[in-house]
Amino acid sequence: MAWQRSRSKYLTAFARFSLLLVLIAAAAGAARAQEPAQTASAPEQPQSDARYQTETGGLNIPPELDPRDPNISKEERIRRHRLFLQERRRQYQERKAAEERQAQPQNLDELRERAVQVQAGVAGTAPTTGTTPVAETLVTTATLPIRVSEKLDIPHVTFFLTPASQSVRTGEQFATEAALLNPDHLPFDRVRVALRYPSSSFEPVAIHQDTLKPLLKEDPSVQLDSARGTLVYEGLLRVPVNSETFPLITVVWAARQAADSVEIQPLIDEQLFSGAWAGERLVSMSAFGLREALAGATVRIMAAQTAMPAGLKFMQGDLPSLQPILAGFSDQSRLRPPTLWFDQPDSGWLEVGQWLVVDLGLDNPDGMVFDEIRLAGRFDPEAVEIHDADELNWISRGVNLLDGPFHAQWPWDLQFENTVNNAHGTFYYRMGMTQMRRQPSGVVARILARVKRRTPAPVFSWVYQRDANPSTPSTGVFLMGENVYLRGTATAAASSPDAAGEALVEALPRDDAPARLSPPIHEIEKADPAIYRF
Numbered sequence: 248m249a250w251q252r253s254r255s256k257y258l259t260a261f262a263r264f265s266l267l268l269v270l271i272a273a274a275a276g277a278a279r280a281q282e283p284a285q286t287a288s289a290p291e292q293p294q295s296d297a298r299y300q301t302e303t304g305g306l307n308i309p310p311e312l313d314p315r316d317p318n319i320s321k322e323e324r325i326r327r328h329r330l331f332l333q334e335r336r337r338q339y340q341e342r343k344a345a346e347e348r349q350a351q352p353q354n355l356d357e358l359r360e361r362a363v364q365v366q367a368g369v370a371g372t373a374p375t376t377g378t379t380p381v382a383e384t385l386v387t388t389a390t391l392p393i394r395v396s397e398k399l400d401i402p403h404v405t406f407f408l409t410p411a412s413q414s415v416r417t418g419e420q421f422a423t424e425a426a427l428l429n430p431d432h433l434p435f436d437r438v439r440v441a442l443r444y445p446s447s448s449f450e451p452v453a454i455h456q457d458t459l460k461p462l463l464k465e466d467p468s469v470q471l472d473s474a475r476g477t478l479v480y481e482g483l484l485r486v487p488v489n490s491e492t493f494p495l496i497t498v499v500w501a502a503r504q505a506a507d508s509v510e511i512q513p514l515i516d517e518q519l520f521s522g523a524w525a526g527e528r529l530v531s532m533s534a535f536g537l538r539e540a541l542a543g544a545t546v547r548i549m550a551a552q553t554a555m556p557a558g559l560k561f562m563q564g565d566l567p568s569l570q571p572i573l574a575g576f577s578d579q580s581r582l583r584p585p586t587l588w589f590d591q592p593d594s595g596w597l598e599v600g601q602w603l604v605v606d607l608g609l610d611n612p613d614g615m616v617f618d619e620i621r622l623a624g625r626f627d628p629e630a631v632e633i634h635d636a637d638e639l640n641w642i643s644r645g646v647n648l649l650d651g652p653f654h655a656q657w658p659w660d661l662q663f664e665n666t667v668n669n670a671h672g673t674f675y676y677r678m679g680m681t682q683m684r685r686q687p688s689g690v691v692a693r694i695l696a697r698v699k700r701r702t703p704a705p706v707f708s709w710v711y712q713r714d715a716n717p718s719t720p721s722t723g724v725f726l727m728g729e730n731v732y733l734r735g736t737a738t739a740a741a742s743s744p745d746a747a748g749e750a751l752v753e754a755l756p757r758d759d760a761p762a763r764l765s766p767p768i769h770e771i772e773k774a775d776p777a778i779y780r781f
Contacts, residue, residue, distance in 0.1 A: 317411040317545050320658045321426075324542075325492065328405060329430055404429045404523045404531040406440075406513055407542035410641065414547040414661065415502050420452065421662070422643050423500065423511055423544055427493040427523055433530050434487035435523040439479065440495055441514035442521070446476035448506040448548055454480065455497040455643055462488065477514060487525065497643055506548045513541035576685070582613035585686075585724045587622070592704035599701055603631070605694040607648070607676070609724065614685035616726060619661075621677045622692065623710040623720035628672035630702035636695045640665065648676050649693040656689050658682075665692075673710070675720040 314328040405428040415421045425440045438459075444451070450473065459467075459482060467482035480496055513521040521541055522531035531540045590606040597603070607622050626633075637643035639651025641659070646667040650657075661679035668674070676692050694707070709722040723730040 314405075315542050319411065320654075321407075321409045321411075322655050322658075324407065324409075324411070325428060328428055332430060403431075403540055404433055404435060405540050405542065406521045406523070406531055408442075408511060408513075408544040410544065410660065411542075412545040412547070412660070413641075414549060416549045417502050417505055417551045420499055420501050420644050421546070422455075422497050422641060424497045424639070425495040425521075427490075427495065427531070429489065429491050429493060429523075432489040432491060433525065434489045435525045435530050436484045436487040437482070437524040438484070438495055438522075439481040440521055441479045441519055442477065442498070443512045443514045444476050444478065444500075445506065445509045446473055448504050448509050449500045449502045449546070451478055451498050452501045453499040453644075455499065455637075456480075456495075457638070458494045459496060462486075479514070479519065494639065499644055500546075502546075502548045504548065505550045506546075509546055509548070510543050511546065512543040515541065576616050576683075577613075579615060579726070582615050585609050585611040585615055585617070587709065587722060587724070589624075589705065589707050589709075590690075591707055595704050597630075597698045597702050597704055597706065599698055601698040603694070603696040603698065603706070605696065605707060606690045607692045607694065608690045609686075609688060611686050611688045614687070615724075616683060617686055617724045618681070618683065618727065619677070619679035619725040620691060621675070621721055621723050621725065623675045623722045624673065624707050625710055626672045626674075626696075626707050627702065628669055630698065630700045631672075631696050631706050632669050632699055633667045633674065634695045634697060635667075636693065648674060649695065650676070650678075650691065653690055653692070656687060657691060673720065677720075679725075 314324050314331055316324075316327075319327070407426060407428060409424050409426060413421060425442075427435075427438070429435075451471065454469065456467070462484050464483045464485040467480055470479040471477075478498065522529055524530065586609070588608050588610065590608065591603065607624075609620070633646060633648075635646040636649035637647040637651070638649060639654070640647055640649065641654075641662045642665040646669065647665045648667065650665065657678070657680075659678035659680050661681065663677040663679065665676050665678075666674065674694070696706075698706075710720060711722050
């Protein structure tokens with residue numbers, strides 16, 4: 248019986264010990280269960296808009312300062328980019344000052360604790376053993392990792408294409424200029440234009456490099472892969488440049504297939520991408536990454552059209568009938584109409600070899616609204632020869648009138664034609680815009696011509712067709728197809744279109760006309776793209 252009492256005592260002790268273990272385990276489980284609840288009860292952090300963070304780099308930048316809007320002009324893109332950088336600098340400085348105040352150690356113990364945490368390699372967790380001497384603390388804190396926010400304001404160069412958007416028809420050619428925006432005037436000596444394009448819709452046919460070629464140290468490298476739809480142009484400059492706006496090359500494309508909206512994108516690849524370098528340092532990558540320093544272009548390709556359809560006649564072709572559409576603008580029928588003019592010698596004789604710089608302009612005294620301009624002219628091909636000038640032109644194929652210097656005043660986003668036929672003695676310049684606005688006065692295009700035979704002045708005259716058919720070169724200023732140059736009437740204008748220069752105000756003397764060219768005539772000729780014709 249004694250062994251039974253002993254056995255019973257041991258069993259009771261074992262049961263008590265097992266019960267104690269169960270209680271300890273239950274207490275530990277309850278403690279673990281409380282941890283998520285405490286975490287869940289913590290105040291919820293506001294969630295940021297991921298899309299907005301990506302677009303602005305986490306900064307509170309208003310959308311109207313976004314320089315990557317494809318519907319803005321080159322000048323507006325530059326203006327927005329400057330404001331964007333100023334706003335980014337301001338917000339960065341405010342944030343940096345706040346972070347420095349918050350992170351400023353209060354005493355030596357806190358400084359030592361931060362150094363120990365960094366040395367341990369786990370932010371916010373100190374090692375369980377060991378201490379750090381004061382001397383080591385000072386050295387360690389000097390090597391603390393720099394926060395990403397402290398790199399937001401690094402200067403950089405932006406690569407962009409212009410125009411940002413355009414519309415063409417199949418079978419037509421169009422041009423895209425690649426350029427760099429360098430508001431901080433950073434020096435760079437190597438550039439690369441790497442583009443990806445939809446080869447099924449259009450393809451490159453030529454590259455013009457008239458601005459860049461004189462600055463190159465050696466022949467550039469040009470690679471075209473039609474299968475992948477990539478074009479790569481790379482050049483090394485003789486000396487570093489730091490221009491604020493630096494044009495690189497102009498690519499001429501041929502539209503092959505209709506497409507609603509396709510893009511020409513700067514190529515972004517680990518080994519091959521558009522950019523500018525200063526030695527081995529890439530200066531076209533912003534703190535937000537490479538993509539934020541590159542901007543492409545959008546192209547709409549419409550089906551070919553052999554003739555302009557007449558359409559339905561839903562209103563009279565005069566200004567009073569058009570006025571209801573122009574809500575917010577003055578009554579156009581009560582305004583003085585625009586006047587077109589040539590700035591050319593109107594008397595005397597022109598000698599062989601003489602250069603002529605002739606401006607084609609418009610005088611719009613009341614700011615009349617119009618959305619299209621057509622300048623058609625004729626000259627004696629035996630006496631005068633027009634030379635090609637397409638510096639920064641939207642259309643650069645063939646022989647052209649010069650309109651690049653006047654884009655800021657006339658932001659045409661519909662580029663129809665800019666051609667010269669020296670064999671027949673004609674030229675035709677036709678541009679339009681989708682924006683309705685009160686139009687200014689000023690020079691629209693410029694002619695560079697050389698006299699081949701002694702001839703009397705004037706040498707250029709307008710070509711006018713009353714039917715205003717777009718397929719027939721004619722001179723006029725149009726609003727929704729209405730030639731406001733004639734105020735909607737079938738009679739001739741108050742002053743004949745051939746009365747060249749009558750409306751010109753403060754014309755420069757003839758001797759000063761060549762001074763308008765920068766660079767001189769013999770340097771403005773289009774670079775021969777033969778070796779880069781595809």
